Amino acid sequence: MTERKDQLAANLAKVEERIAAACASAGRKREEVTLIVVTKTYPASDVRILSGLGVRHVAENKDQDAAPKAAECSDLPLTWHFVGQLQTNKVRSVVGYADLVQSVDRARLVAALSKEAVRAEREVGCLIQVALDAGEKERGDRGGVAPGGIGELADLVAEAPGLRLDGLMTVAPLTGEYAGRERAAFERLMDLSTDLRRAHPAANMVSAGMSADLEQAVAAGATHVRVGSAVLGVRARLG
Numbered sequence: 001m002t003e004r005k006d007q008l009a010a011n012l013a014k015v016e017e018r019i020a021a022a023c024a025s026a027g028r029k030r031e032e033v034t035l036i037v038v039t040k041t042y043p044a045s046d047v048r049i050l051s052g053l054g055v056r057h058v059a060e061n062k063d064q065d066a067a068p069k070a071a072e073c074s075d076l077p078l079t080w081h082f083v084g085q086l087q088t089n090k091v092r093s094v095v096g097y098a099d100l101v102q103s104v105d106r107a108r109l110v111a112a113l114s115k116e117a118v119r120a121e122r123e124v125g126c127l128i129q130v131a132l133d134a135g136e137k138e139r140g141d142r143g144g145v146a147p148g149g150i151g152e153l154a155d156l157v158a159e160a161p162g163l164r165l166d167g168l169m170t171v172a173p174l175t176g177e178y179a180g181r182e183r184a185a186f187e188r189l190m191d192l193s194t195d196l197r198r199a200h201p202a203a204n205m206v207s208a209g210m211s212a213d214l215e216q217a218v219a220a221g222a223t224h225v226r227v228g229s230a231v232l233g234v235r236a237r238l239g
């Protein structure tokens with residue numbers, strides 16, 4: 001276990017250095033960017049080590065893995081983010097541990113989250129997931145609402161009991177006009193965030209950037225980066 005701890009500490013230090021360097025070259029303060037460690041496919045023991053190393057935000061993308069992990073780690077001072085595509089039949093479980101859901105992308109999901117948040121007497125932070133590769137479609141292949149749908153969905157979240165509208169999230173597209181243009185994609189997300197904040201000034205979270213492209217996200221103005229493999233190692237299975 002100490003070997004794993006040393007490995008995670010070393011990886012975390014490297015990621016921290018990358019974030020600090022990206023902030024410095026963008027003329028941003030380090031405190032403007034929050035690191036969320038994506039612990040999907042890795043065990044609760046890793047989450048516990050990371051917590052001991054000072055990590056305060058973790059993210060998961062599959063309820064069946066996340067629910068038992070969060071239960072095992074419920075004594076730790078962690079904020080849990082849900083970042084995966086979310087089916088409405090999993091919402092009750094997710095609301096049991098997730099402080100924020102970053103993958104809100106349709107009205108039906110807003111209704112389900114609100115109902116379960118009220119029932120659980122919890123407030124759930126919501127990010128609208130934006131699909132920059134949706135093209136003419138309403139939603140992207142990997143979840144997310146097309147930019148034109150953000151306003152309506154944001155109003156729904158803002159009015160929903162038990163929910164708090166916190167901002168926007170995206171994943172750099174693999175296809176479409178932004179494929180291979182992470183910086184441009186994240187700048188587009190920032191513009192959409194500026195639009196959103198005209199109607200919802202407090203919704204100022206911008207979640208973008210992963211292990212491969214966190215620098216571009218920080219340069220564009222992201223407030224939160226979601227880093228998995230650079231901290232925990234390359235995942236054995238897709239997740």
Ligand SMILES: *Cc1c(COP(=O)(O)O)cnc(C)c1O
Nearest residue numbers: 038061083210211226227228229
């Ligand atoms: C897995 C995942 C990440 C982290 O990806 P890495 O490349 O491992 O850093 C970030 N965001 C979402 C939505 C993910 O599913």
